[in-house]
Amino acid sequence: MEQSVAIDVSKLGKTYDGVAAIQDLSFQIRTGEIFALLGPNGAGKSTTLRILITLLRPTSGQATVLGHDVVRDADHVRRLIGYVPQERAIDRFLTGREHLLLLGDLYHLSKEESLRRIAELLKLVDLEGKADQPAKTYSGGMKRKLDIACGLLPNPKILFLDEPTLGLDVQSRLRIWDYVRQLRQRGITVVMTTNYLDEADQLCDRLAIIDGGHIKALGSPTELKSGLGGDIVSVTVGSAALARVEPLAAALKGLPSIRAISAKPTGLDIRVESPEKALPAILEVANRLACPVEFIEYHRPRLDDVFVAHTGHAIREEFPAAEEEA
């Protein structure tokens, strides 16, 4: 792979009032790829993104965007990037076209250039019909499309998307994924944060799993999944038998075909070498312990399994994570 480096992050750290939001992050993003920072709320994704787009100063370490330091050369970085914020950062009183005209002036485009790009972008995101309506009449999906058009107006080399499909309905999500893929075809590097596993899995070329301010794993979805080795056998027990899950896990631990065991609320996820050997063994142990198996299935590793394997918890256990953020 002889791809050049678009973003180089080295030992990046950010502390708020003595509490570290991110610590010692190092990674590289390649030119032309779709890269995701995947993690639960409060993991440090947005902090990292904000440092890269020059809105936050890191407390330690450094980052360069296309060779320009995000602190010392912030103005230069701002000229090369587009940003689509997480919140619907829309002025409800302005029309879609007025948003884009405003940004055209902030990027110092000439009037003609601005109008040309606006016409093209409105067509791309399919907002031509609503362009002259105030944004307060827009649906969530339309606001998101306007957001993306705003991010693309400067013709950026790198587009940053903060949780691009958060809270959108399925159709709008697929639509946004489609745009993002089109951007890659045009040669734009896309950097996004997400806490949706399927989004990271289906859309991204590479991703970094970030949790508690640290990078836990980095690679393409396929690499990460095959890196786990083996398949996942998922055992669900009857609710009356939940107390037997622990002894079952203990008894399975020593078996040769079993690699790792993690508990889930309804039973166990068991990482195995080959399901043909492991399945009978698991059933046999469950039988011996009189632990009634309600449901058993096996599947190739999914990104959820990767996430659990590297962080020790599921991405949707959101209550503790949400508290951290507050």
Place this chain on the structure above:
Amino acid sequence: MNEYRQEIAALTMRWVRRLSREKFSMLFTLIQPMLFWLIFFGNLFQRAADVQVVQAPNYISFLTAGVVVMTVLNNGLAGGVDLLFDKENGFLERLMSTPIHRTSVILSRFLFVTTVTSLQVLVILGVAFLFGVTPATGFFGVAVILLIGMLFGVGLTAISMAMAFSVKSHGDFFSVLGFLSLPMIFLSSALVPLSAMPKFMAMLAVLNPMTWAIDAIRPLILTGWADALRPLAIVLLIMVAFDALCLYGSAKAFRRAIG
């Protein structure tokens, strides 16, 4: 320099567009001080107020200077509200992620608030004129009134913006605003001259820059240049110091918030 002008023009235009879309709120901001303070309050106290005490032909002519400065006060203190909302909904981040000069957003706000306030002051003087109040110092006097208003307004807008950048929630912002505005008015010479105030209130009112602005504007309206020059010199000094202080403080808050 051209880029700087382009940014500021576009950002200022945005505030103008917003105001023109919020017709209802525009009507309220424009009409409220005239209707409530000048017309109702001014006429209500016409007979209750002693012309010997206020030293003016009638109460409404005395009150005009006060209403002008109150308008400057309220507009200035509310000057940061739109930035507060921009901060809360992420629009400010969007603006700051573009290659604009870091001061452009703030400057556009100063420009906008100052212009709206000046127009409003002109309307207030116009309404007062309909009630028989003619500025003794003529058009030049009106220009000086606008200048004083601008100087005071800049400092107030700076305070308001600094607060918008520093508060945790907009609830905090509005409670501070509500807490500041009325006492500032009562502890000034807007409604009653200092000489007619209870001692302790007069002592506090002297510390209020608003008092000095009013006491400079009042002779411009009521008597003429001879009485106005001394308070004018004083208010210019006070306003320069006030603005310097406010701008210094708000620059710090701004740098902390945006870097």
